[in-house]
Amino acid sequence: MLKLGAVGGLAALNALPSTALSAPARTLNRDSARSLPTYLTGVFAPVPDETSSLNLVVEGAIPPELAGRYFRNGPNPYPGVDLGNWWRGDGMVHGVRLRHGRAEWYRNRWVRTLHAPPTLPDGTRDLRVGPANTSVKHHAGKIMALVETAYPYQLTPDLDTVGVLDFGGRLRSAMTAHPRVHPGTGEMHFFGYAQQPPYATYHRLSPAGELVRSVPIDLPEAIMMHDFAITDNHVIWLDLPVVWDDAARERGFPNWSDRHEPRIGVMPQNGGSADIRWFTVNPRWAWHVGNAHEDRAGRIVVDAISGDAADWVATQKIFEGVPGGRAHGHLYRWTLDPATGRVGERHLDDMATEFPSINDDRVGLGHRYVYSPTTPLMPTRHNRIVKHDTRTGRRTAHYLGADRVAGEAVFVPARCGRHEDDGWLMAIVHDLTRSSACLVILDATAPARRPVATVHLPRRVPYGFHGEWIPDSEVGVE
Numbered sequence: 432m433l434k435l436g437a438v439g440g441l442a443a444l445n446a447l448p449s450t451a452l453s454a455p456a457r458t459l460n461r462d463s464a465r466s467l468p469t470y471l472t473g474v475f476a477p478v479p480d481e482t483s484s485l486n487l488v489v490e491g492a493i494p495p496e497l498a499g500r501y502f503r504n505g506p507n508p509y510p511g512v513d514l515g516n517w518w519r520g521d522g523m524v525h526g527v528r529l530r531h532g533r534a535e536w537y538r539n540r541w542v543r544t545l546h547a548p549p550t551l552p553d554g555t556r557d558l559r560v561g562p563a564n565t566s567v568k569h570h571a572g573k574i575m576a577l578v579e580t581a582y583p584y585q586l587t588p589d590l591d592t593v594g595v596l597d598f599g600g601r602l603r604s605a606m607t608a609h610p611r612v613h614p615g616t617g618e619m620h621f622f623g624y625a626q627q628p629p630y631a632t633y634h635r636l637s638p639a640g641e642l643v644r645s646v647p648i649d650l651p652e653a654i655m656m657h658d659f660a661i662t663d664n665h666v667i668w669l670d671l672p673v674v675w676d677d678a679a680r681e682r683g684f685p686n687w688s689d690r691h692e693p694r695i696g697v698m699p700q701n702g703g704s705a706d707i708r709w710f711t712v713n714p715r716w717a718w719h720v721g722n723a724h725e726d727r728a729g730r731i732v733v734d735a736i737s738g739d740a741a742d743w744v745a746t747q748k749i750f751e752g753v754p755g756g757r758a759h760g761h762l763y764r765w766t767l768d769p770a771t772g773r774v775g776e777r778h779l780d781d782m783a784t785e786f787p788s789i790n791d792d793r794v795g796l797g798h799r800y801v802y803s804p805t806t807p808l809m810p811t812r813h814n815r816i817v818k819h820d821t822r823t824g825r826r827t828a829h830y831l832g833a834d835r836v837a838g839e840a841v842f843v844p845a846r847c848g849r850h851e852d853d854g855w856l857m858a859i860v861h862d863l864t865r866s867s868a869c870l871v872i873l874d875a876t877a878p879a880r881r882p883v884a885t886v887h888l889p890r891r892v893p894y895g896f897h898g899e900w901i902p903d904s905e906v907g908v909e
């Protein structure tokens with residue numbers, strides 16, 4: 432068993448291996464290895480160390496204008512440690528450096544997070560303590576590794592950990608792994624949720640990275656709010672029926688609740704909790720929103736990957752490492768009409784997918800395309816990266832092959848693109864039979880075609896969560 436201890440200073444942080452953050456860890460031994468939880472096996476199995484490789488093998492041609500880094504985060508507990516749930520594993524970021532049409536390097540690094548008891552002496556949560564394992568985002572020249580239970584950790588462009596980022600001490604809640612940047616203002620909108628009131632807090636960063644607004648959001652009980660959305664003028668809250676009740680706290684993972692009224696809230700960006708207009712919706716859940724916007728009639732349109740109670744229970748099994756888990760949401764649209772109070776709900780696609788992405792230039796504005804891989808947490812024989820055309824209902828898919836599965840497909844806009852889909856999709860693809868991984872770059876206008884380029888990575892990459900393309904111009908590196 433790795434030991435917890437008092438830690439002071441970043442040097443000490445960097446020296447420490449990982450251990451339990453909010454639940455007791457157990458050290459794996461020969462007996463437990465016979466019945467490993469699913470999140471420690473197969474495509475999920477963590478890698479045991481950090482490596483670096485130069486001059487990667489590339490098939491095809493990397494577009495020369497792609498100068499930057501693709502970073503992808505995910506749980507990767509240290510060797511021999513089982514933290515009891517997939518989402519507790521220490522964050523490890525896998526990075527691929529592209530420039531001049533070449534893949535210059537690959538490296539993987541754990542995020543050096545603070546390992547200390549997550550609860551302070553006064554009973555509140557120490558927001559410096561969290562695995563930083565869910566996403567990577569950049570804003571105002573800073574690269575952040577994020578998890579929704581804690582503060583972000585800042586990374587260097589070479590994947591070293593700088594330390595906790597609390598925006599000059601102004602951030603007083605956790606930070607979601609899914610902030611949104613308004614393409615018109617350059618402000619970053621985000622929130623944090625908590626198990627004590629206020630159950631959610633809305634925040635906004637200026638384009639320069641200053642925390643300029645923090646507003647408590649009233650919710651009837653503690654929920655798990657993994658994602659949210661913005662439109663041009665509003666913030667969209669998902670008060671859906673996955674809650675932190677007593678049983679969930681005991682279990683260490685939230686529960687579906689039939690008694691929680693599912694609602695979606697629409698709040699003016701400069702408003703507060705009292706200004707939220709709530710719409711009651713059908714009992715569904717969504718890990719991830721693709722996008723939201725205001726249509727010409729003034730209605731709020733929200734596109735997400737959504738499932739029902741049975742889908743939630745199936746997803747829960749993935750995190751708890753129990754066989755039979757699956758991620759089985761579908762692209763779904765809520766249309767909320769403030770004039771009439773009416774809600775429209777419908778499926779946009781009957782193919783199960785997760786991890787929706789869009790052209791981020793369309794965040795909060797009307798979008799046409801949503802990209803998402805099929806059942807990314809449950810390898811099947813029919814794995815694809817899908818482009819949904821929400822205008823026509825058409826679906827275009829890149830077929831990966833029977834034993835290859837993709838993670839999130841990040842959209843990278845072309846520099847001089849004229850259309851929403853002018854650009855590329857980047858995704859890590861896992862080959863289950865060879866136990867290897869590659870970074871696939873697809874032409875987003877025609878994703879069914881063979882990849883524009885395939886970068887062969889020097890090692891397998893465990894299945895993880897979210898990634899981001901970070902152009903050199905955004906983080907001040909040459």
Ligand SMILES: [Fe+2]
Pocket residue numbers: 565608609657718719896897
């Ligand atoms: Fe997520």
